[in-house]
Structures are given as structure tokens and as C-alpha cells.
Amino acid sequence: xxxxxxxxxxxxxxxxxxxxxxxxxxxxxxxxxxxxxxxxxxxxxxxxxxxxxxxxxxxxxxxxxxxxxxxxxxxxxxxxxxxxxxxxxxxxxxxxxxxxxxxxxxxxxxxxxxxxxxxxxxxxxxxxxxxxxxxxxxxxxxxxxxxxxxxxxxxxxxxxxxxxxxxxxxxxxxxxxxxxxxxxxxxxxxxxxxxxxxxxxxxxxxxxxxxxxxxxxxxxxxxxxxxxxxxxxxxxxxxxxxxxxxxxxxxxxxxxxxxxxxxxxxxxxxxxxxxxxxxxxxxxxxxxxxxxxxxxxxxxxxxxxxxxxxxxxxxxxxxxxxxxxxxxxxxxxxxxxxxxxxxxxxxxxxxxxxxxxxxxxxxxxxxxxxxxxxxxxxxxxxxxxxxxxxxxxxxxxxxxxxxxxxx
Amino acid sequence: xxxxxxxxxxxxxxxxxxxxxxxxxxxxxxxxxxxxxxxxxxxxxxxxxxxxxxxxxxxxxxxxxxxxxxxxxxxxxxxxxxxxxxxxxxxxxxxxxxxxxxxxxxxxxxxxxxxxxxxxxxxxxxxxxxxxxxxxxxxxxxxxxxxxxxxxxxxxxxxxxxxxxxxxxxxxxxxxxxxxxxxxxxxxxxxxxxxxxxxxxxxxxxxxxxxxxxxxxxxxxxxxxxxxxxxxxxxxxxxxxxxxxxxxxxxxxxxxxxxxxxxxxxxxxxxxxxxxxxxxxxxxxxxxxxxxxxxxxxxxxxxxxxxxxxxxxxxxxxxxxxxxxxxxxxxxxxxxxxxxxxxxxxxxxxxxxxxxxxxxxxxxxxxxxxxxxxxxxxxxxxxxxxxxxxxxxxxxxxxxxxxxxxx
Numbered sequence: 001x002x003x004x005x006x007x008x009x010x011x012x013x014x015x016x017x018x019x020x021x022x023x024x025x026x027x028x029x030x031x032x033x034x035x036x037x038x039x040x041x042x043x044x045x046x047x048x049x050x051x052x053x054x055x056x057x058x059x060x061x062x063x064x065x066x067x068x069x070x071x072x073x074x075x076x077x078x079x080x081x082x083x084x085x086x087x088x089x090x091x092x093x094x095x096x097x098x099x100x101x102x103x104x105x106x107x108x109x110x111x112x113x114x115x116x117x118x119x120x121x122x123x124x125x126x127x128x129x130x131x132x133x134x135x136x137x138x139x140x141x142x143x144x145x146x147x148x149x150x151x152x153x154x155x156x157x158x159x160x161x162x163x164x165x166x167x168x169x170x171x172x173x174x175x176x177x178x179x180x181x182x183x184x185x186x187x188x189x190x191x192x193x194x195x196x197x198x199x200x201x202x203x204x205x206x207x208x209x210x211x212x213x214x215x216x217x218x219x220x221x222x223x224x225x226x227x228x229x230x231x232x233x234x235x236x237x238x239x240x241x242x243x244x245x246x247x248x249x250x251x252x253x254x255x256x257x258x259x260x261x262x263x264x265x266x267x268x269x270x271x272x273x274x275x276x277x278x279x280x281x282x283x284x285x286x287x288x289x290x291x292x293x294x295x296x297x298x299x300x301x302x303x304x305x306x307x308x309x310x311x312x313x314x315x316x317x318x319x320x321x322x323x324x325x326x327x328x329x330x331x332x333x334x335x336x337x338x339x340x341x342x343x344x345x346x347x348x349x350x351x352x353x354x355x356x357x358x359x360x361x362x363x364x365x366x367x368x369x370x371x372x373x374x375x376x377x378x379x380x381x382x383x384x385x386x387x388x389x390x391x392x393x394x395x396x397x398x399x400x401x402x403x404x405x406x407x
Numbered sequence: 408x409x410x411x412x413x414x415x416x417x418x419x420x421x422x423x424x425x426x427x428x429x430x431x432x433x434x435x436x437x438x439x440x441x442x443x444x445x446x447x448x449x450x451x452x453x454x455x456x457x458x459x460x461x462x463x464x465x466x467x468x469x470x471x472x473x474x475x476x477x478x479x480x481x482x483x484x485x486x487x488x489x490x491x492x493x494x495x496x497x498x499x500x501x502x503x504x505x506x507x508x509x510x511x512x513x514x515x516x517x518x519x520x521x522x523x524x525x526x527x528x529x530x531x532x533x534x535x536x537x538x539x540x541x542x543x544x545x546x547x548x549x550x551x552x553x554x555x556x557x558x559x560x561x562x563x564x565x566x567x568x569x570x571x572x573x574x575x576x577x578x579x580x581x582x583x584x585x586x587x588x589x590x591x592x593x594x595x596x597x598x599x600x601x602x603x604x605x606x607x608x609x610x611x612x613x614x615x616x617x618x619x620x621x622x623x624x625x626x627x628x629x630x631x632x633x634x635x636x637x638x639x640x641x642x643x644x645x646x647x648x649x650x651x652x653x654x655x656x657x658x659x660x661x662x663x664x665x666x667x668x669x670x671x672x673x674x675x676x677x678x679x680x681x682x683x684x685x686x687x688x689x690x691x692x693x694x695x696x697x698x699x700x701x702x703x704x705x706x707x708x709x710x711x712x713x714x715x716x717x718x719x720x721x722x723x724x725x726x727x728x729x730x731x732x733x734x735x736x737x738x739x740x741x742x743x744x745x746x747x748x749x750x751x752x753x754x755x756x757x758x759x760x761x762x763x764x765x766x767x768x769x770x771x772x773x774x775x776x777x778x779x780x781x782x783x784x785x786x787x788x789x790x791x792x793x794x795x796x797x798x799x800x801x802x803x804x805x806x807x808x809x810x811x812x813x814x
Contacts (some may be wrong), residue, residue, distance in 0.1 A: 069486035
């Protein structure tokens, strides 16, 4: 017997048939003798409609009223799911964020979970009832108003509930069937990972493998919640995200990620003296432009070239900020290139293995792919290449690190 | 300065433009120096969709989950209305049933309001804020679950809130502009009533003038809340429903109502002995069939004919119950006629005036309309006629009682 939290996203509860399918899956776990709590999102499309109404009334709407409106999507799903469960003989009851309660701070629209008292839920689960809990929403206890956790917040709710009820596992049901060594649309021979560490998952999520919301992985790591990513639509084992201690054979490289969300900015002939970098990145930070990779070459004739990446959506703002700071910074030219891709190899085994980066550089060179920028972290090596080369680079690296499934 | 509760039904908040229109109307009252609380229904069509989902999952769905699902319609409207008000500079905040709280019993799907503490709402109104409160929903305090008051329950919510905040008036905004002496679609010269008593309104509502939910009129009468029916779409005075003491000139007849919702049942040659009526109506009551008008003629040769009306929707059940009780009751034949209409004249002035019924009978006779059944109460005379004569009868009576507006 295990205690499990099962979380179903919007596409998994998109209509009544899918909600019935969810109920059947829950019943299977209950029939197997497990204690189950369910966390659900809004039916897909519903939240977008509610958000649009708020936007159309006022782009600067009150975030407290926004939360009141958009939180209804999850409320509907909890009630319908409870009915679907009862209909097939499973004792169930819906729980709204304020009923549990899932207590958050008052940062409406992007609230942080402050605490969940799991006692009542555990009591119900031990008595054989399935609590069906709203994802995405909570309550701030000062004024007793509904809050929401931001887009994708239902994963976060599920992890927080799993910790509160001391669940053995938090199963995230979604429209993919697990976490792969890379995007299977690019590499058909990508393999599903049986296990992956929180740290690796965080690196993969943040560089573009959009399976789990980053904050929920961080929370799972912090609270020690074992997370399984599993398909809502197919019946096969998923991928388990766990503490690295639980992974016996730690691969050097677990996966290859890519992202086309960044743009490259180069400042030509920046004066090569102390304080210049601070001027550049200070100005960007003040404008809330996030900078990712940074490279600065050793200069000649008293100047240097400085290259870095910003989110594509922030490129216009970044250029604007830098042009305004031109006199102060003193660069000769600003070159912007949005046609770039970031390719990353990720693996906790890197910590104890040399030569990982070198394998990467060689594999890319063999395909004639020019590396524009390089950055590394403890468990990741990322390079920036021309966007046209994205798929070629991902495939080359997937093969180079021996990740291809047997043909 | 007055304290007003303004209630807007589903068609008045059907889309964002109409919600903006609602906000503009509220702002006008606020700008005039009034303290305002708003009660809103779900956007029209929304509740039907939510109900259908519950029905489709299970006709015998858990009423507690049904309430959780359908109550979201009003929640969305409160948030959107609050945003629309804020956008035009009116301080506003949404209130859910559980936040006020609007405390009800636990009869889910048709809960009764047990109490509303108006203190916080009054405080906000006095500080210049407009509370936007969900109609239709409440909370039962034993298990803290959401309840709903049944279809049309938002009128009830508005009246209860008006009593709790000691409002001078409860304005019910709807798609008609007031209460008329009869249905203007039948009698173009029907007049809008400036004032009508609670008792008359109850008789008119229950016989087919579907402007105000009957329970809300009963509650307004009990709590002494002055109700105004007014148009959401036009800018003219409505009709005031008040205690009869507030009506100086009490008309003998205030209005003519009609209903085609009943069917006539006649039992031929029922034994004319004590206990037979008890057998007939006891059996019907046990099957929850409501009986309205009842006539029994003085019998000849030891038998009598017994005629009564039941709701058309209950006719099949009524016939079934009576056929099963045939041996016990001992009638010769059961005749059912759904093609009937009930025409009623209503007026508190009847109490002190003779000859009201006679005017009715003469007016109908002059048009060649046969009266099938007659029943009377203190302020009402109703007759059953063939359904084909409905409009003719209503027009004849409207003229006979001098209700026609000047041509």
C-alpha cells in the first residue's frame, strides 16, 4: 500500500470523457489498495477564457479579482471529478484551496504556498475517501481572499499537497509519457529516462523541456517529494524524478536540451576597463532584463567585445536600455541576433567526469557547427549556435553521448 | 442619500458589454450619494452548461458537488463586475457566499438562507466601497461547503442581503421594466403598476407572471424589504413591491394573470360518501403530486363528479396513481384535459368590495367563454377555461376591470 497524490493537467480533464478516464485511473489505484488524493487543473481552454475576460475589461485589473475569476476553473473540475468518481463507486469529495486550506502569501496572481495542514486530508484518505483538490489556487489568511499560484501552478499544488499528506509519490499525469533524453520529435531514437535527479530535471526544464513547471521541481527537491511524470492517455510506466541518492548508476550525461527563446547581443569595442561590465549589466537589471550566458574576450588596443544572451521577448527593451546607456558604457556598435539556439548537455555524472565539454565541442565541430558562446555549470554545458543548426546539433550530441536507443 | 441593493440577473451580465453597462448604472447611484451593494447572477447560459455537465456525468449526482460546480458562475461575475467598477473609478470588491458569509442550511441545491451578518458589508459601504456579492450561493457552516439556493435564487440572495445591510430598497434589474396589470404581449394597453403589495405580487407570481421568484417575494414580505423591479436596458422607473400599508389607493383589481401550466382531471361517478376525497388526494399527495383547484358537485344517485387541476408535468404520474387507486376510490372514468388555462384576477381591494367575481363571470359570459372550474381566495378569483380562450379571456377581464391604459 502506498499513499499517492495524482495530478491531472488541463488536457487530461478537457471534457467529460477525459474526466471519466481520470476517474477510472484513480479507481485503479484505489482498488490496488492505495490511499489517493487527486489534484486537478481547469479544463483546458477555460483558464484562457477567464484571463481574457479580465484583460478585456482592464489590462490593469485588480489581481485579487483576477484570482477570484480564474480560480473558478479548478473549482468546476474538482466537483465534476468527484461526481465521476462517485459514479463508479469511489468515495470522493472536492476541496477548494480555502477549504483545505492551502495557505499562501498575498502575492495575488503568483502567490507562494506558505503551508498546508494535511491532517484532515490524511484522516479522509485513511477512511478510504479520495480528496479531489483544486490545483493552482490557495487562500491568503489575512483577508481570506482567493489566490492563484501563476500559470502551471497546479504542479506546485500537487507537490505541496504530497508533502503535506506525507505521500510516497506525486504522480503528474500529462500529455507526454515521461522525461526523455531529448525531444523525441527531433531525435526519434530518444530514450525515456526511468529516473532523473531533481537537479538534472531543473536544468532540463529551464532550458526548454517543458514537462514540469520549474518551481514545482524546486519545491519537490526542497521538500523531498518523489515525482513521477506519467501519461494520462497511455498505460505505461513514466519517469521518476528523485533525489540523486536514489539513482544508483549516475550517467555522465542524462539528456540534451535546447531552447530557441534567447537572442544574442554583442557590444563591439567596449572600453576594456574596470566597471564597464557593471554598467552594462546594472542597466539591464534595472530594466528587469534577465541576462543568461555572458562572454567577454581578452581585449586588444584597450577595447574588448562583450557578448551575452537575453530572452527574445526582452530584446527590444534590452537594445533600448543599452542605446540609452551608450555614452556611459562607450561601445562602438551593438549587434543583435535573435536567430540563435542554446543547446545544453545535462548530467549529474559530470561532476566526477572530465572531458564532457570536449566531447561536445568535437561532436559539433565534426558537423561543421560553429559555437558562438559557451557557458558551464556543475552539471551542464551549454553552447549557443545558429538557430538553423538546432536539430543537427541535438542529434549529433545525442549520438556522441551514447544516448540513442538501440535501433 | 439611500442605502440600496442592486441585483442584476443573468441576461443583465451576459457579456462584458453588459457588465460594463451594469457598472455604469451602479456608478450613477454611487455618484448620486447612495451607498450601494450589488448582487449578481451567473452570465446567462453559464449555469445551464454547468448543470448539464453534472447531469451528463450522473443524473443522481451528489448535490454537494453540484453546488460546488454551479456556484462558480456567480463567482466569475462578481470578479468581472468588481473589475468593471474599478475601471470606471468606483471602489469595489467581490464577495463570495462563504466570505460574507451567507449562512444557509445544508439542503444542497435548494438551501434556505439562515442568516447574514451585515456588519462588515455595512462598514465597507459606509467607507464608500461597493461590495459585489454572489447571488444564488451560500455556505453551510457545519462542513463549510458551498450551497446554492435553487434556480432564481439570486433574487432571494438580494432580498436577504438587503435585510442584512438594512437597505432602504432592493432593486431587481431584469429584462422587463416592471410589473404590469397583465402580460403586455397579450394586452398592448396593459399598464405598468407603480406600486403593488407583496400579497398581490405573490398571487401574480404564482399564477404565471414570472418577474420575481416567489420565495424572494415571501422573504421580502417577511423581512419588510421594499423591492423595486426595474429594467437593466432602459432608463425609466420600475414597479415597487411594498407592504400594503404603503399603498394609499388600494385598487379592487390590480392585475390579471394567466397560466397554461395546469391540466384538468375529472373523476366521473365517484361514490358520494365520506372519505372518498381523502382517498383521492391522499394518494396524490403520497406521490408528491400537487393539486390546485378542486371542485366537487353535489351528487345524484349516490355518485358525484370530482374535478381538480395538477401541474401539466405531473399529469402522467397523477393518472398512474389514480388508476392504481381505482378499486379503493371506485370512480367510473378518469378524464384528463391538458388543454386548459387558469385565469386569475388579483387585488387587495377585493377584501372590502363585493361583486368582483360577478364582474368576472359576466365579462367571460359576454365573450361566450365557458367557465370549467372556479376557485377563490381572499385577494384572488381564478377560473379554468379552455386554453384556446386564454388571450380573449385576459383581454375581456382587463377591460372589464377598467385596467386598460388610455388609448
